[in-house]
Amino acid sequence: MGRMWNHAKQRVVHYLRVYFGFFSTCFIATMSFRIHFVLLIVMDLFFYISTLGSIHIIYNHVSMIGPWNREQLLFFVSVMLTIQQCHMTFVSENFWIFSSTIRTGALDFILLKPISALFSAFFRHIRPGSFINILIAWGTVIYYGMEVHLDLLAWLLLPFCILLGLVLASSLDMVIASSMFWMLEGTGINFLRIELQELSRWPDFIYGSITSRILTIVVPILLIGSAPVRFLFDHSDWLPLLGLGVAIIVVWVVLHFVWNAGLNLYESASS
Amino acid sequence: MMTAIRIEFLKWFQTMKVTWSEVFVYRFNFLLMVIGPMLVLFFIKYNVWSSIYQGASGQEINGYTFEEMVSYHLWFMIVSMLSMAYSGQDLAEDIRLGRISSYLIYPINFWQFNTARFLSIECIQVGIVLITLSTTYLGFSHILGEFNPSAFFAGFAISFLVGVFWFTIQYTTGLLAFWFEETWTFRVLFQIIAHFLSGAIIPLDFYPSWLVAILDYSPFPTLAYVPVKIFLGSYTELWKAAFTLLFWIIISAGIAAWVWKRGLKLYTAAGM
Numbered sequence: 001m002g003r004m005w006n007h008a009k010q011r012v013v014h015y016l017r018v019y020f021g022f023f024s025t026c027f028i029a030t031m032s033f034r035i036h037f038v039l040l041i042v043m044d045l046f047f048y049i050s051t052l053g054s055i056h057i058i059y060n061h062v063s064m065i066g067p068w069n070r071e072q073l074l075f076f077v078s079v080m081l082t083i084q085q086c087h088m089t090f091v092s093e094n095f096w097i098f099s100s101t102i103r104t105g106a107l108d109f110i111l112l113k114p115i116s117a118l119f120s121a122f123f124r125h126i127r128p129g130s131f132i133n134i135l136i137a138w139g140t141v142i143y144y145g146m147e148v149h150l151d152l153l154a155w156l157l158l159p160f161c162i163l164l165g166l167v168l169a170s171s172l173d174m175v176i177a178s179s180m181f182w183m184l185e186g187t188g189i190n191f192l193r194i195e196l197q198e199l200s201r202w203p204d205f206i207y208g209s210i211t212s213r214i215l216t217i218v219v220p221i222l223l224i225g226s227a228p229v230r231f232l233f234d235h236s237d238w239l240p241l242l243g244l245g246v247a248i249i250v251v252w253v254v255l256h257f258v259w260n261a262g263l264n265l266y267e268s269a270s271s
Numbered sequence: 272m273m274t275a276i277r278i279e280f281l282k283w284f285q286t287m288k289v290t291w292s293e294v295f296v297y298r299f300n301f302l303l304m305v306i307g308p309m310l311v312l313f314f315i316k317y318n319v320w321s322s323i324y325q326g327a328s329g330q331e332i333n334g335y336t337f338e339e340m341v342s343y344h345l346w347f348m349i350v351s352m353l354s355m356a357y358s359g360q361d362l363a364e365d366i367r368l369g370r371i372s373s374y375l376i377y378p379i380n381f382w383q384f385n386t387a388r389f390l391s392i393e394c395i396q397v398g399i400v401l402i403t404l405s406t407t408y409l410g411f412s413h414i415l416g417e418f419n420p421s422a423f424f425a426g427f428a429i430s431f432l433v434g435v436f437w438f439t440i441q442y443t444t445g446l447l448a449f450w451f452e453e454t455w456t457f458r459v460l461f462q463i464i465a466h467f468l469s470g471a472i473i474p475l476d477f478y479p480s481w482l483v484a485i486l487d488y489s490p491f492p493t494l495a496y497v498p499v500k501i502f503l504g505s506y507t508e509l510w511k512a513a514f515t516l517l518f519w520i521i522i523s524a525g526i527a528a529w530v531w532k533r534g535l536k537l538y539t540a541a542g543m
Contacts, residue, residue: 188303
């Protein structure tokens with residue numbers, strides 16, 4: 001048992017070191033293109049302003065959307081923006097590159113490395129330019145969290161809930177990105193990911209019952225934000241949060257299957 | 272003279288044919304990249320406004336009934352299909368990887384090649400719009416409203432001008448690759464701003480009056496709100512909209528020509 005524990009610990013430390021190496025190379029690369037770095041920050045800021053601004057404009061004409069008032073919906077949107085900002089920073093870039101990785105045969109080099117190919121394919125590229133905006137996104141979450149008067153337990157669980165949402169969002173994207181193995185040109189798959197992200201950016205109650213069930217059970221994108229926020233508002237509403245945990249496990253099982261099936265199909269274009 | 276025109280036409284037509292073949296080879300990709308986002312956006316808007324109007328007990332909100340709001344967003348989807356299909360995302364890569372060297376020798380230049388591509392995608396989009404509208408008229412004619420031929424053709428013409436404006440913007444931002452490694456951020460930044468300020472998310476009637484007054488001096492309202500209102504038959508200042516768009520198209524095309532001229536001096540033809 002002790003040996004197994006030590007082995008697991010060594011593996012975690014090893015992967016953390018590799019990840020730190022990925023991070024430092026990405027940071028150096030980013031610093032070579034400073035205008036792009038600044039533009040990324042400005043672009044995300046405008047996105048926040050337009051998203052939050054649109055909701056403000058709607059609420060200037062109505063008092064409630066579904067069961068939520070202005071502050072509750074803005075808190076939800078802030079949570080989603082934070083999850084998506086973390087997603088953009090840590091994983092998103094990899095999905096755009098993965099399509100050409102398969103097409104050009106660059107995946108060969110990933111498969112040869114003595115670390116998990118899945119880890120190397122989906123965590124290699126980090127976007128340090130988006131780091132600053134994570135802080136801004138967190139700022140909006142804290143601001144609207146105070147506006148909706150979250151209790152102490154909600155504040156304590158908030159980072160954990162956002163992390164769970166991020167894990168589910170990233171895992172679903174990895175499954176979708178793995179389908180690129182079956183396509184000649186996989187860029188369109190990235191647009192499918194973005195379209196699903198768009199759907200998840202709104203709370204589950206805005207969708208009709210059939211759509212809501214499909215997007216909660218079959219493709220569980222509505223669990224990403226709705227499950228944590230509903231629990232943070234009302235602690236007795238814990239079932240969707242449990243569903244989120246179960247969904248992560250199921251998605252990882254599916255990912256394992258799809259990834260291996262995709263690798264079996266991969267023809268190594270460069271060799 | 273006739274032969275020269277014929278050769279010119281053939282050049283453009285052949286380029287358009289190549290683009291059509293590319294689109295039809297990667298049909299699924301085209302569906303996901305161009306049609307999918309517009310349909311998903313409409314689906315989300317439909318659900319959001321359904322939820323909002325349920326809370327308002329079916330009443331009007333700021334002068335819009337639920338059907339009118341859905342109609343607004345459906346026509347916006349048509350406008351975006353006609354105007355925002357061309358992304359120009361390969362432009363920057365062509366410059367960065369030195370692929371534009373070919374266009375400096377070919378009988379068709381870089382601008383002509385990309386304009387022909389834009390026109391070919393516009394042709395496909397017109398087909399898709401006609402299919403979308405016919406099926407919608409068959410099932411949901413009450414949402415689209417009564418067919419008004421003059422409003423319909425005027426809306427089509429203005430949407431085409433909006434498409435030309437977007438094309439010149441995409442082309443100009445792509446040309447910035449002479450100076451910058453990545454140019455997609457310029458493109459996406461402009462899209463985010465335009466999306467918010469053009470009435471693409473919410474009709475401009477919902478915006479504060481001071482903001483709408485400022486926006487009147489910009490091209491933004493003519494990118495979504497105005498063409499939608501033209502399709503709906505409730506915007507009569509057609510010439511004003513056309514002149515506004517033409518003015519901004521000329522400005523951005525002028526900037527593109529200037530950027531191309533300056534950028535070409537920096538071009539190193541990487542990979543040759």
